[in-house]
Amino acid sequence: MQPAELNLARYRVRLDSETDFSGWRDAARRLALNDVRPEDIGWHVAPGSDQADLPSVPVGAQLAVPREFIDRAETAFCHSDPGRFAFLYRLLWRLRSEPKLLAIASDPDTRRLETMEKAVRRDSHKMHAFVRFRKIGDGDEERYVAWFEPDHFIVERNADFFVRRFTGMRWTILTPYASADWDGERLAIGPGAAKGDAPAQDDTEALWRTYFENIFNPARLKVKAMQKEMPKKYWRNLPEASLIPELIAGADKAAKDMIARMPTAPAPHHAKVQAKHWPKHEPTEATDDDGASTITELREASKGCHRCPLWRDATQTVFGEGPDNAKVIFVGEQPGDQEDLAGKPFVGPAGKVFDAILDDAGVDRQKVYVTNAVKHFKFEPRGKRRIHSKPNAGEVQACRWWIDREFALIKPELAVALGATAALSLLGKTIPVTKMRGQVIEREDGLRVFITIHPSFILRIQEPAEKDAERERFLRDMKEVKRLMAA
Numbered sequence: 340m341q342p343a344e345l346n347l348a349r350y351r352v353r354l355d356s357e358t359d360f361s362g363w364r365d366a367a368r369r370l371a372l373n374d375v376r377p378e379d380i381g382w383h384v385a386p387g388s389d390q391a392d393l394p395s396v397p398v399g400a401q402l403a404v405p406r407e408f409i410d411r412a413e414t415a416f417c418h419s420d421p422g423r424f425a426f427l428y429r430l431l432w433r434l435r436s437e438p439k440l441l442a443i444a445s446d447p448d449t450r451r452l453e454t455m456e457k458a459v460r461r462d463s464h465k466m467h468a469f470v471r472f473r474k475i476g477d478g479d480e481e482r483y484v485a486w487f488e489p490d491h492f493i494v495e496r497n498a499d500f501f502v503r504r505f506t507g508m509r510w511t512i513l514t515p516y517a518s519a520d521w522d523g524e525r526l527a528i529g530p531g532a533a534k535g536d537a538p539a540q541d542d543t544e545a546l547w548r549t550y551f552e553n554i555f556n557p558a559r560l561k562v563k564a565m566q567k568e569m570p571k572k573y574w575r576n577l578p579e580a581s582l583i584p585e586l587i588a589g590a591d592k593a594a595k596d597m598i599a600r601m602p603t604a605p606a607p608h609h610a611k612v613q614a615k616h617w618p619k620h621e622p623t624e625a626t627d628d629d630g631a632s633t634i635t636e637l638r639e640a641s642k643g644c645h646r647c648p649l650w651r652d653a654t655q656t657v658f659g660e661g662p663d664n665a666k667v668i669f670v671g672e673q674p675g676d677q678e679d680l681a682g683k684p685f686v687g688p689a690g691k692v693f694d695a696i697l698d699d700a701g702v703d704r705q706k707v708y709v710t711n712a713v714k715h716f717k718f719e720p721r722g723k724r725r726i727h728s729k730p731n732a733g734e735v736q737a738c739r740w741w742i743d744r745e746f747a748l749i750k751p752e753l754a755v756a757l758g759a760t761a762a763l764s765l766l767g768k769t770i771p772v773t774k775m776r777g778q779v780i781e782r783e784d785g786l787r788v789f790i791t792i793h794p795s796f797i798l799r800i801q802e803p804a805e806k807d808a809e810r811e812r813f814l815r816d817m818k819e820v821k822r823l824m825a826a
């Protein structure tokens with residue numbers, strides 16, 4: 340709002356900062372409860388100055404606002420549009436007489452709200468993906484500084500993401516309007532900075548470049564799509580961006596080399612089933628934010644996963660199954676032939692053994708969540724058959740993204756590692772499973788991981804007495820899991 344307009348407004352509301360949502364909310368509540376019309380209010384940001392008198396809340400007055408509005412307004416509030424304070428008040432004003440307004444997708448105000456939210460979410464997504472820290476100092480003095488230029492006021496909103504991601508580092512993110520500083524214990528939001536305040540180069544540059552060279556897939560190169568995902572504006576602050584022109588230029592030859600190295604085509608029945616699935620799912624980029632806040636959304640996001648090359652020959656992503664508030668998560672190795680075709684974990688021969696023993700132990704499979712360390716079937720074609728092939732450490736690591744997200748959303752009390760691959764995925768190191776079976780290892784984040792064998796181990800034993808004995812041992816392990824679930 341221009342100063343002249345502001346001076347003419349009947350009520351002038353001062354906000355402490357561009358992101359002072361609580362100040363806006365308090366003022367908006369008082370004004371709406373006093374029936375102050377949107378056109379009578381002037382909003383402005385003036386840190387530290389006095390608030391002009393606002394009417395107080397009439398005794399007993401209540402403002403009924405849908406919770407959805409508050410959440411959505413808080414997101415849109417981060418947009419850089421200077422008219423957002425007045426716009427959000429107008430929405431609030433309308434909601435009093437049109438409580439269903441936010442469900443009317445054709446309404447221009449509803450559309451504007453949605454566009455603003457989307458822009459803020461997209462900007463946050465870019466921040467998660469493109470902040471690059473540079474090291475300064477050594478030993479006790481070591482800390483990391485990053486320069487980032489967001490389009491909107493998103494630093495406060497996203498600072499916690501970086502605290503969770505880089506808890507063990509001391510870091511500062513500088514942007515033109517605000518900075519976030521984490522000293523290892525405390526997060527502080529401070530004033531904006533200039534690009535020159537951030538260091539330009541350090542040893543991690545080379546690491547970023549190597550990483551980018553490795554994840555770059557020449558066969559999937561779509562320059563326009565790539566620039567949409569990684570707009571040129573971000574390139575100048577990305578160490579790896581200097582490689583982009585060179586990689587684009589060499590992409591054609593690299594793609595041909597890659598095709599020459601492709602594995603043998605899988606069996607025909609697989610191709611038929613795969614054809615049913617893949618066209619429906621756009622590949623999802625390996626970003627740091629899948630936008631999923633429920634297991635259903637996460638499962639959907641996983642359908643286009645291309646984090647490692649296993650998607651190419653598998654029919655579909657086989658995601659975990661079970662209640663989203665399960666107390667325990669069982670983690671297997673990877674889907675087998677039947678799971679790959681059915682799109683469900685543990686439905687083939689190993690799944691049948693697993694189900695029967697769970698049943699004998701009194702564990703209801705419907706009440707537990709069952710998933711795999713690796714979500715795509717890895718196999719070697721042999722004639723018409725597809726023979727299971729063990730996932731390697733890189734594939735397990737690439738898929739940890741999904742496992743970690745499953746655990747973060749379900750928050751189980753206990754994890755059960757079925758075999759060595761699951762243990763590697765959950766604990767990040769190789770575990771001698773037969774030696775340590777029946778034991779619980781507590782991770783640094785407090786998650787208890789129960790170690791046992793994979794049920795397919797029982798299937799592979801030929802000698803009947805030995806097979807029975809192994810089944811008994813696994814049954815004992817499952818009874819212990821049941822006891823731990825109840826504890």
Ligand code: URA
Pocket residue numbers: 671672673674675678683684685686687689690711795
């Ligand atoms: N083996 C596994 O580890 N997972 C399955 O889903 C099936 C077999």
